[in-house]
Amino acid sequence: MKNTLLRINDRIYQLCIGIAGLSVLTMTLIIPWGIFTRYVLGSGSSWPEPTSILLMVVFTFFGAAASYRAGAHMAVAMAVERMPAPVRTLAAVLVQVLMAVVCLFMITKGFKLSFNTWNQFLGEMPGLRVGISYLPIPIGGVLTLIFVLEKLLLGDQSHRRVVRFDVLEESEGAA
Template sequence: MRNTVLRINDQIYRVCIGIAGLSVLVMTLIIPWGIFARYVLGSGSSWPEPTAILLMVVFTFFGAAASYRAGAHMAVSMATERFPPALRQAAAILVQVLMALIAVFMIVKGAKLCAGTWNQFVGEMPSLRVGISYLPIPIGGVITLIFVLEKLFLGDQSKRRVMSFDVVELSEEAV
């Protein structure tokens, strides 16, 4: 069961990295197009800026979930490293509970934001609903919550090497 959950979470992690990376790649392609269209062609396109903003939102929430699982998120541990081991473990659990609350907040408030703006359309892109542009918030919250629960119940996976789709290798620390 544990290996199945880890394999599924590894897949989710890879998808998050892929989505975040693709978002950055597409942003780096469309922003120069907007500059080229404005200054060389003399007629600015209306779509590059809102598209880049939407891609930045996608990158932020999917990338944040992936970096949380990888242990690459910002963490200030200077104070907690000086705690006695029992208190250090309690602080680590408290941090995970607080992260879970933040993820639930993102899910609930993000879903309300999507629902509340669903009937509005982005001015520069009339076929795109504003609610769709906010979907990365609750989706990122769900993925972050999955990774928080994984860390609480299965331990920190940031040190574990993720192999192929079929093989999951557990380091001695992760077990």
């Protein structure tokens, strides 16, 4: 059961990295177009800036979830490292519980924000609902909560090697 959960979370983790990476890549392609149209063509496109901002929001929340699982998030451990071992264990559990509370806040308030703004449309992109632009907040909260629960129940996975699924599937097919 544990291995199945870890494999599922590995896929979620890789999905988060892929979405965050694709967001950054798309931003790097969109921003030069906005600069080109503004300074070379003399008439700026209206969509590159708001699209890049939305992609930055996607990158932030999906990247934060992946960063949390990888143990690459910001952490100040100086005070905790000086505590006795039993207190350190208690502090680690307390931190995870508080992270779960933050995730639940992101999920509930994020979905409420998305729901309350669903019938509004972005001025720069009239075809896009404002509620959609807020969806990365609760989705990122759900993803981070999955990794928080994983850390609480299965331990820290940041030092475990993530299995590449394309290699795994090829080796299973050859066997």
